[in-house]
Every structure is written in structure tokens, then in C-alpha cells.
Amino acid sequence: MYRYDEFDHELVHERVAQFRDQVGRRLKGELTEDEFKPLRLMNGLYLQLHAYMLRVAIPYGTLSSRQLHKLAEIGRVYDKGYGHFTTRQNLQFNWPKLKDVPDLLADLATVEMHAIQTSGNCIRNVTSDQYAGVAQDEIEDPRIISEVIRQWSTFHPEFSYLPRKFKIAVCATPDDRAAIRVHDIGIQVVRNASGEVGYEIYVGGGLGRTPMIGKKLNDFVPKADILAYLESVMRVYNMHGRRDNMYKARIKILVHEIGAEEMRRQVDAEFAEVKKAGHLELPMAELERIQAYFAAPEYETLPEVSPEFEAAKKADKDFANWVRANTAPHRVPGYAIVNISLKPNGGTPGDCSSDQMDVVADAAEKYSLGEIRVTHEQNLTLANVKQSDLHALYQMLEANGLGTSNIGLITDQIACPGLDYCALANARSIPIAQQISERFQDLERQHHIGELKINTSGCINACGHHHVGHIGILGVDKKGVEYYQVTLGGAADQQTAVGDIVGPAFTEGEIVDAIETIVETYIDLRKDGERFIDTYRRVGVDPFKETLYATH
Amino acid sequence: MAQHSRKGAKFQAVTASLLVEGLVVYLTANGDWSESLQDAAVAEGKEEGDALLARADAAVASNLVVEPYLFEVEPVEGGINASSVREQIRKAGPTVRLDLGKQAELG
Numbered sequence: 001m002y003r004y005d006e007f008d009h010e011l012v013h014e015r016v017a018q019f020r021d022q023v024g025r026r027l028k029g030e031l032t033e034d035e036f037k038p039l040r041l042m043n044g045l046y047l048q049l050h051a052y053m054l055r056v057a058i059p060y061g062t063l064s065s066r067q068l069h070k071l072a073e074i075g076r077v078y079d080k081g082y083g084h085f086t087t088r089q090n091l092q093f094n095w096p097k098l099k100d101v102p103d104l105l106a107d108l109a110t111v112e113m114h115a116i117q118t119s120g121n122c123i124r125n126v127t128s129d130q131y132a133g134v135a136q137d138e139i140e141d142p143r144i145i146s147e148v149i150r151q152w153s154t155f156h157p158e159f160s161y162l163p164r165k166f167k168i169a170v171c172a173t174p175d176d177r178a179a180i181r182v183h184d185i186g187i188q189v190v191r192n193a194s195g196e197v198g199y200e201i202y203v204g205g206g207l208g209r210t211p212m213i214g215k216k217l218n219d220f221v222p223k224a225d226i227l228a229y230l231e232s233v234m235r236v237y238n239m240h241g242r243r244d245n246m247y248k249a250r251i252k253i254l255v256h257e258i259g260a261e262e263m264r265r266q267v268d269a270e271f272a273e274v275k276k277a278g279h280l281e282l283p284m285a286e287l288e289r290i291q292a293y294f295a296a297p298e299y300e301t302l303p304e305v306s307p308e309f310e311a312a313k314k315a316d317k318d319f320a321n322w323v324r325a326n327t328a329p330h331r332v333p334g335y336a337i338v339n340i341s342l343k344p345n346g347g348t349p350g351d352c353s354s355d356q357m358d359v360v361a362d363a364a365e366k367y368s369l370g371e372i373r374v375t376h377e378q379n380l381t382l383a384n385v386k387q388s389d390l391h392a393l394y395q396m397l398e399a400n401g402l403g404t405s406n407i408g409l410i411t412d413q414i415a416c417p418g419l420d421y422c423a424l425a426n427a428r429s430i431p432i433a434q435q436i437s438e439r440f441q442d443l444e445r446q447h448h449i450g451e452l453k454i455n456t457s458g459c460i461n462a463c464g465h466h467h468v469g470h471i472g473i474l475g476v477d478k479k480g481v482e483y484y485q486v487t488l489g490g491a492a493d494q495q496t497a498v499g500d501i502v503g504p505a506f507t508e509g510e511i512v513d514a515i516e517t518i519v520e521t522y523i524d525l526r527k528d529g530e531r532f533i534d535t536y537r538r539v540g541v542d543p544f545k546e547t548l549y550a551t552h
Numbered sequence: 553m554a555q556h557s558r559k560g561a562k563f564q565a566v567t568a569s570l571l572v573e574g575l576v577v578y579l580t581a582n583g584d585w586s587e588s589l590q591d592a593a594v595a596e597g598k599e600e601g602d603a604l605l606a607r608a609d610a611a612v613a614s615n616l617v618v619e620p621y622l623f624e625v626e627p628v629e630g631g632i633n634a635s636s637v638r639e640q641i642r643k644a645g646p647t648v649r650l651d652l653g654k655q656a657e658l659g
Contacts, residue, residue, distance in 0.1 A: 026571070026615070027571070027572065027615070029614070029615045033571075033612070033618045033619070047569055047574055047618065047619065048574075049576075049638075049641065049642055050574075050575070050576060050642065050645060050646070050653050051569075051573070051574040051575060052574035080652055095574075095652075096574075097572060097573045097574065098571065098572055098573070098574060099572050099573075348648055348649075419637065419638060419641055420641060420646040420647055420648050420649075421646060425638075426638075427637075428637075428641075428647060428648075430646075430648045431647060431648055434648065477636075477637075477638075479558075480558070480624075480635055480636035480637060480638075481637065482637055
């Protein structure tokens, strides 16, 4: 994986020293809260419902064992022994004290980590596919361009005070696991007719109170031009994005208001200017330097099928269930991609104790080349596991509460922290996810239901991606009481769709029954081989409305 | 500042967060700050509410607390309770981690 160069090191250490000084001045009263707040936000530090919250950046979701061990230690020393993996592939600590944050950041810096660009109106941490480098149908490791974008965007003076935050996601396989069409810019790595690798660009996607699907602005941007093209998009946005109204300030509103064609015209005009200046051609030597960090490891030559693996599956039914749900094909024979579920029965989606972080870091060290990925669906991935090691790995995970076999199934839900932690939330998310998890805990039933994504957000800001859940749940506040609005038919993959509101909201007491009614309606309606989303696309919202509101 | 009280709320108290720790505190009748809602001064009506909120200014100026605001409370047997779910969760801790927050620390 990528290692910092001397510039990265200097930059992060300088930032820690700067923030230490700012915290010191705040504590002495030399800075007011109004003066200090934007400074702490630039360092990922929020004031939440019960305490401060620190959001740590995990660039494109990739971590080393050493880094994860450090996060575990930070959780113990400065927090309450756990962290929360988010839909932005980051990690949040829920209880740090302001006075401790400079030391915490200094500790993070020892493993090349920080909290820069995790807040504020800048280009945020770039997200990508957790199967990067190992997916069978990948065109090129998406982390190469993600790292280029990280370096280009970090502290970019022109883009430090954008109209609003800006999120970029990259994907390099036909199956989109990075939800690129609901990002401000989505980048799909593609190959053109002459075999060259370049980038298809989507602009203006996003969730929040006005969900929009990104519009394709360009079919093929050559590698050398990618930064010039991105800079052109940013310039058009920076110039015309609405600074007068924060609810209309995201690029999705601009693209929606002027239309994709006009946006393309303006970006192309800007691009021609940037090209003319000639400063932003991606230097191929630098690209190759970065690329070398993501070069494929030396894989062993292994048989396609491992006899001990096959035997273990026959002997251990729980292991076989885990393999069925939690592993994916690897591009190298004899290897597998392993997903570690952070959705135990009745648990908090994305939460991981410091002890569990250490277990995962040890497991990665032992079985997966010392590297871990965080997924935007709030799970972890070990991307390079030998099939012959899978059983031992499973046993290690299972013994530490990390062996839940539910990836892609109904209990593998996304949920934002909601009103249990978040100062912006209107309703709780986690308890709803927990109750659904408990209701559907029977694994046979989960497999009978098949692939189904339930996403829950505790407010309209949609950190829980409810708009793009096959079933989306949005918590709302009605006179101080929590209600839950349901959407159906959303998707964040290559067929991205925003869900349809099914009808009036449900109370906390009703919502789990309503979800069960939706699931049963689907099972009654589905044809052979149809997933929930397929059935929904075929029949639409009406049959679900009928069963839901006939029973309430 | 976000509104956390209801127009026409009869009883209100003032809450804020401690600057250094970020923890939730309540303004008491003698002008101190307590981690327990039960110690909070209760104002009746809009005028008393505004006056109570104004008493938080000194603690803001001395960098003891940040972001003070009024929220609705109601008298219950043996004390007061927060009216909204949000403030009930703030006074206790996450409902999904009963081992954390004031519910664990204050008993």
C-alpha cells in the first residue's frame, strides 16, 4: 500500500503542531468558540450529542495492520475502547476530550494517519472499491488514481473554501461497489476501443435532502488529463455553486439547474483553458511511482480448489455458511476475498471494539498480507486470503464476535449513528437496525429472502444512505417523537436509483412489522431467481402500499 | 443556533457542553453547571427562560461551556424530565450503550 513521502510527513506533522497551538489558545481563552470551531472542523473534530467526535481519514478505505493496531490503541487510551466505521470508509471516535486531541493526532501521525479533509467545505477523503486490486473483472487498481486525487486535493488552496463539501468516489469494475453515481464526482475506470485506460466521469450525484443521480459528463478522459479535467469541474462549481443557500450549495443542484449539457459545455471550455496553460498534465513518472505501491503482491501458485478447504466446508456447517455469504472470488486461483461483517445479531452497524480491531489487524498480518479495507457498507475486507487459510481465519474471527455470516443479506444493514450520538439527527437509527437484525436473525430465512439492503438514516442528511437502500428508512421527528418513513427500490450500484416513498411514516413500535410486511410481500410476488430489487423494479410500489397500509 | 425548545414551552432548562471534555452539563439555580439534569434550574414561561439563558453568558465568556441553549422540561415525580427524545438521550447517554454516558456514570 501507499507510504507517505517526505512531503506527506511534513504536512501532517505541521498540521498537528498547528492544531496543538490552536487548542492551547482556545483553552486559554485566546480564541473564542466562533473563531475555533472552523479550525477544529478542519481537523475532523465535531461537537456531538454527548461529547466531541473525531473523524479519522482512511484514504480509499485501505489500512495496514500497523495502522489498525494504532487505532485500537487510540480507542483504549483516548476513547472508550471502540470506534465506528462509517459509510465514508472512515473511523469515528465518539468520546475524545478536546485537551487530548493534539496528542491523539500526534499518535495517529506516527502511523501516517490524520483527520484532515474529513470535515469542512473541501474535497473530502476519496472513497473506492474494497475489492481494489483483487476483483476478477477490474480494469486497473482504482486506488492508483484515488491516491493521485488525494495528493492533488490535499490542502489545494483553490478548493479549500468551496461552496460546500465535495466527495469523489472511484470504481474500476462493471459492478459498482463504491456508489459512484451518488457522489459529487464519480469516476469509473474504463478501457477505450484502442485499449487505453482512462476515466468515465459522472458529476452531480448526491444524497441528503435533495437526492440526485450523477450525470455522465465524459465517456473517456485520458489518464494524463484527469487532474486537468477534475480541476475544470471544480472551477465551474467554485464559480457558480450557490454560496447563498447551504441547502442548494452542492454541485448536484448546479448540475440539476443548468442541466448536464450546459455543465459539460462549461467544463469543456474550462478544460481547454487548463490544457492551454499546460501545468496539469499528470506526470507519468509520478503515476508510475504511485502505481508501484499498488503492484500485485507475489502470489503463490495454488490449485484452483484447495482440498482442505473443501473438507472443512463439509465438516463445519457454520464455516460453510460463512464462506457462502462472506467470501468473494479472487482473481488469483486458490485465493479468496473475505468480508468481515460488523453487523452481529443485535449489534451496532460499523462499531468495532479496540480488542476486535487488534484481532482483525492480527488476522490481516497472518492471513492477508497485512492489509485491511473498510467498506462503505460499514464492514471490513481482507482481500488476499489463501483458501487453505479460510477455516483458521474463520475460527479466529468467530471466537471474537466477528464471524457473522450475513454479507449482502437483510441483516447486513447500513445505519448512521443517529440520535444516539449525532447532534444533527432527528431520530435514532441504530435501535431500528438492531431490531430488524433480531427479527430476521434466522440464517436460513435470510438466505431464503436473498440479497436485500436496508439502509437507515436518522435525518435528511442521509449519512445512512437511505435513499439508495433497497428498503430505505428515514427517521423523522414529529413534535419530539420519532417516526420512520420508508422508501423502496433504491440502489447504489451500476443501476443507481433513488427509492420511492411508500406512504405515511411508522412509529418505532410499528416499523419492524412494516419491514416484515414488505419482505413477505416480496416473497409472495417474486418470480424464480428475482432479488428484492428485481421484483420491485418489475411490480413497482403499489403492491407494497396495499399490504402495508391494509394491515395498519 | 438550532432550536431545541418548543414555542410556548411552559418549563425550560439550560444545557451546554463543557469546553474541555465536551460533556453535557446543565445550569443550576446558583449559576454552577452540573452533569445531572436533576440539578438544573427550571424557568417558567418565556421571560424567565430568556433570563436563565442569559445567565449562561458568563460561563461562555470564561470558556467553561460552549453552545448553551434552552430546552423543554416537564415536572415528574421526584424531579424533572426532558420532554424531547433528543434531550432524554443527552441526559442519559446512547440508548444502545447503557454502559456509557451519564446513565453509567451517574447511576
